[in-house]
Amino acid sequence: MASALGANRNYVVYETIDGETILIHLGTGTYYSLAGVGSEVWEMLAPGTTRESLTAAGRQRYEGDRASIEMGLSGLVDELLREELLVEFEADTDALASRLPAGQVPFTVPVLQVYTDMQEFMLVDPIHEVDESAGWPHAGAA
Numbered sequence: 001m002a003s004a005l006g007a008n009r010n011y012v013v014y015e016t017i018d019g020e021t022i023l024i025h026l027g028t029g030t031y032y033s034l035a036g037v038g039s040e041v042w043e044m045l046a047p048g049t050t051r052e053s054l055t056a057a058g059r060q061r062y063e064g065d066r067a068s069i070e071m072g073l074s075g076l077v078d079e080l081l082r083e084e085l086l087v088e089f090e091a092d093t094d095a096l097a098s099r100l101p102a103g104q105v106p107f108t109v110p111v112l113q114v115y116t117d118m119q120e121f122m123l124v125d126p127i128h129e130v131d132e133s134a135g136w137p138h139a140g141a142a
Contacts, residue, residue: 002050002090002091002094003050003088003089003090003091004048004049004050004088004089004090004091004094005045005048005049005050005051005054005077005080005081005086005087005088005089006045006046006047006048006049006086006087006089006091007045007046007047007085007086007087008025008084008085008086008087011025011026011027011028011084012024012025012026012084012085013026014042014046016039016042016043019035019036019039020033020034020035020039021033021034021035021038021039021042021043023042023085025083025084025085027084028084029116029118030083030114030115030116031115031118032083032085032112032113032114032115033112033113033115034110034111034112034113035111035113036108036110037062037072037105037107037108037109037110038076038110038111038112040061040101041054041058041073041076041110042080043099044057044096044099044100045077045080045086047099048089048091048094049094049096050091050094050096051074051077053094053096054073054077054096055069055070055073055074057096057100058070058072058073058107060100060104061100061101061104061105062104062105062106062107063104063105063106063107064106064107065107068107068109069107072107072109072110073110075109076110076112079112080112083112083114
């Protein structure tokens with residue numbers, strides 16, 4: 001078995017629309033945005049893959065300096081792990097090659113945008129912790 005990385009399915013929900021991925025960490029209330037290369041990389045990582053497979057896929061998918069591609073991908077993976085959006089697990093197989101988009105595109109360093117402005121609302125339990133007269137997203141008196 002190999003150590004793989006994948007979406008932290010216990011706490012993270014995400015959706016990709018028109019080349020932008022929005023992620024929400026339900027444990028912290030922080031939400032995130034990845035666009036362009038970052039969104040593609042998330043789509044490769046989320047189902048599960050190894051760092052080695054991601055790096056090989058990046059060299060195949062992206063045009064540019066090999067060292068820059070590897071550093072950019074590694075940096076994004078490290079940041080996603082720090083934010084607990086990715087988790088490590090043991091995997092028997094790695095089907096990243098079958099999920100790799102076709103063709104080559106220029107590499108730009110992926111940037112994880114972090115937003116904390118709505119944490120208070122994201123962490124309110126919409127059933128148990130709301131003001132009964134005002135409703136969600138208004139927190140009840142604690």
